[in-house]
Amino acid sequence: APPRELYTTGTPPTDGLALIGWSHDGADIVFYTPPGFTADVAGGAQFLRIGVGPDAKAQALTEGAELTNPILWDFGPDAMLAITGGSGRETWTNKFVGLLDTGAGTGQSPLGVPGKTVTLEPAISPDGLALAYVTAPDAPGVSGGDAAKQALAQRRIGVLPAVPPPPTCTSEGCTPPARTLTSDAAYRDEYPQWSADGTQILWVRMDAQDNASLWLMDADGSGQHEVLDGFDVPAFPAPDQRWFGYYGTISWQNTVAWWRPPSPPARSTNPDASATATPDTSALTHTLSLPSLGLSLRYPADWTDHPAGHLYYSCVGCTILGPPSAEHPYGVQIFDEPLSFGCGASCYVGNDTIGVGGGCVGCGSGSLPASTLTIAGIDAQQIEFERQVPLGIAAETGDYTPSREIWTLLPWHGRAVFITAFYREGDTAAEQETRAAYNAILATVAATGG
Numbered sequence: 001a002p003p004r005e006l007y008t009t010g011t012p013p014t015d016g017l018a019l020i021g022w023s024h025d026g027a028d029i030v031f032y033t034p035p036g037f038t039a040d041v042a043g044g045a046q047f048l049r050i051g052v053g054p055d056a057k058a059q060a061l062t063e064g065a066e067l068t069n070p071i072l073w074d075f076g077p078d079a080m081l082a083i084t085g086g087s088g089r090e091t092w093t094n095k096f097v098g099l100l101d102t103g104a105g106t107g108q109s110p111l112g113v114p115g116k117t118v119t120l121e122p123a124i125s126p127d128g129l130a131l132a133y134v135t136a137p138d139a140p141g142v143s144g145g146d147a148a149k150q151a152l153a154q155r156r157i158g159v160l161p162a163v164p165p166p167p168t169c170t171s172e173g174c175t176p177p178a179r180t181l182t183s184d185a186a187y188r189d190e191y192p193q194w195s196a197d198g199t200q201i202l203w204v205r206m207d208a209q210d211n212a213s214l215w216l217m218d219a220d221g222s223g224q225h226e227v228l229d230g231f232d233v234p235a236f237p238a239p240d241q242r243w244f245g246y247y248g249t250i251s252w253q254n255t256v257a258w259w260r261p262p263s264p265p266a267r268s269t270n271p272d273a274s275a276t277a278t279p280d281t282s283a284l285t286h287t288l289s290l291p292s293l294g295l296s297l298r299y300p301a302d303w304t305d306h307p308a309g310h311l312y313y314s315c316v317g318c319t320i321l322g323p324p325s326a327e328h329p330y331g332v333q334i335f336d337e338p339l340s341f342g343c344g345a346s347c348y349v350g351n352d353t354i355g356v357g358g359g360c361v362g363c364g365s366g367s368l369p370a371s372t373l374t375i376a377g378i379d380a381q382q383i384e385f386e387r388q389v390p391l392g393i394a395a396e397t398g399d400y401t402p403s404r405e406i407w408t409l410l411p412w413h414g415r416a417v418f419i420t421a422f423y424r425e426g427d428t429a430a431e432q433e434t435r436a437a438y439n440a441i442l443a444t445v446a447a448t449g450g
Contacts, residue, residue, distance in 0.1 A: 006050055007058050009033065020047070021075060027051055030061065030081065047083065047100065061100050071191060071253050074122050082122035082131060091248035092139045092151040097122045097131070111160070111178065115140070119158070120249075121191060125198045130219065131160040132192035132201055135180060149243050157182045157189045157203050159219065181221035188243075191252040194219075196294075204252050206233065210242040214256065231255065284440055288319065293336060293415060298444040300437050303331065321441070323433075330423035330430040332438055336415045348416055349381035354407045375410055376445040382408045386425060401425055406435075408442060 006029070009015050020030040028049040047061040062085065072084035072091075086095040097111040097119040111119045111133065121134040135158040139151035158180045182189045187205040194201060198219065205213045214228035233242040233250065245251065284298040288305055299305075299321045306320040322331020348354060349370040370383045384406045406421040421438035423430040 004054070006052065006056060007031075015045075018045075020073075020081070023049060047081075062098075071121055071251070072249065074124050076124035076128040080124060080128060082124055082133075084120040084122065089247040090142070090148075091120055092118060092136065092142060092148055094118075094138070094140070095120045097133050099131070123192045123194055123201075125194050125219075126196060127198055130198070132194065133158050133160075134190050134192070135178075144244070148248065152243060152248055153188045153208070155188050155190055156180050157192050157201065159192075159201070159221075179221070181217065182224070190250065191256065193256075193258050202227075202258055204256060206243065212255075284444060288321065288334070290319070290334070290336075293412060293417065295412060295417065295445065297334075297441050299332070299441050303437065306331075321437075330427065330434050331421075332434070332441055333420045333422065334418070336412070336417045338415060348409050349383055354381070354383045354409060354418075373408075375408070375442050378411060380408050380410045382406065399424070404431065406438060410445065 007017070009017060016034045018032050018034055020032065022028070023030060028051050030047065030049045032045045032047045034045040048058045049061055050056050050058040061081075062083070074082045076082065081100045083098055083100060084091075084095055085098050088094055094115075095118045111131075116138055117135060118138050119133050119135045123132045125131070134155050136151065136155040139147070142148050142151055158178050160178050181201070182203075184205075187207055189203055189205055191204045192201050193203065200216055200218055202214060202216050205215050207213075210233060211229075212231055212233045213226055214231070215224060216227050217224040232255065242250075283300055285301040286303065286305070287296055287298050289296045302323065303321050304324045306322060318333050318335035320331055320333050322329065354370070368384045370381050373380055373382055384404075387403050387405050402425045403422050404425045408419045410417040410419060419438075419442065421434050423434045
């Protein structure tokens with residue numbers, strides 16, 4: 001369909017347009033309209049939403065100006081958007097965190113008491129049930145200099161409990177049952193970030209000499225410890241004023257990035273994808289974690305995690321799971337390769353081959369056509385074939401009986417993960433054990449988080 005105009009700022013334009021994202025139900029687009037001058041953008045802009053229908057009208061999500069610096073707002077997993085509101089560029093005064101429901105277009109009471117408390121830099125937990133933020137006493141009438149630095153030095157990390165009771169409200173505003181997690185007067189605390197599983201919070205600290213460090217703590221404030229000391233602070237407006245940032249906001253997002261494995265995509269709705277039967281996993285007790293992939297899986301209690309090359313089975317950069325010893329090696333092998341840009345699993349699986357970068361890994365006889373199955377909500381490709389026994393195994397065992405292999409290629413967030421079952425052709429006991437363990441292992445594929 002041809003593009004359709006949903007909203008215009010006029011001709012000539014009277015202000016700008018900046019997209020935030022889709023509402024949770026996908027019915028509306030959330031955006032803001034920054035005025036044409038940088039100073040005014042720093043002071044705030046109104047957040048709006050608009051539907052995609054032919055007669056859609058833009059509706060305001062906020063009643064007044066809201067700050068639009070990227071670290072001053074955060075999307076939750078559902079329809080929630082946390083924003084830092086309040087007029088003026090100075091972030092040490094007249095700032096508060098508020099929550100918006102982008103689907104319903106409604107807002108909740110601001111966090112803190114205006115005129116007494118400043119709250120900003122919200123971070124919504126992955127499950128959407130908790131909110132971390134920066135808090136400090138309000139410092140009205142301060143324009144800069146030592147007074148501003150002293151005000152910023154009082155910043156601490158706070159959090160709303162996962163299931164808060166109703167806030168206490170007075171004529172001055174509402175105070176939710178929030179807790180301050182940090183209290184060390186030697187530091188200024190900013191930029192809280194949640195771990196992928198929501199159990200920890202990473203944040204930035206700055207001391208009186210403007211030295212920055214990274215700290216980590218549990219979500220309840222316990223276990224606080226330093227993880228990185230002495231990294232560069234963005235120097236703006238001048239190297240001797242690193243603490244100032246832009247009216248009290250330092251662009252930490254340009255310096256600090258925390259890789260957090262994403263959750264698996266939602267289960268495929270592809271009608272051609274056959275769901276894998278759920279095997280009995282009660283006997284699986286060991287867990288193999290692959291931090292570089294954000295992947296974990298479980299394997300049988302009587303198997304072990306062997307280094308590459310064990311059990312006569314040589315591979316580079318792979319993990320082998322199998323019995324601690326066997327006359328004829330069998331087990332499961334896991335390795336991965338980058339998934340080519342714009343290329344899905346079909347690029348790696350043919351009617352009788354499966355491989356990386358066009359390489360053939362299964363060209364023996366008895367190959368079966370590739371099939372589609374669903375693992376951890378992701379469509380995967382699988383093929384089974386007979387393969388000539390590797391010479392290394394033959395030399396060690398004196399047995400040239402071909403191996404049987406089942407390959408599953410699992411596209412996993414930019415990687416092609418290969419999980420392979422192997423056993424000696426004709427070894428019925430090994431085949432039964434390997435197939436059962438292999439299917440159970442596939443059924444436990446999950447994101448590790450953290």
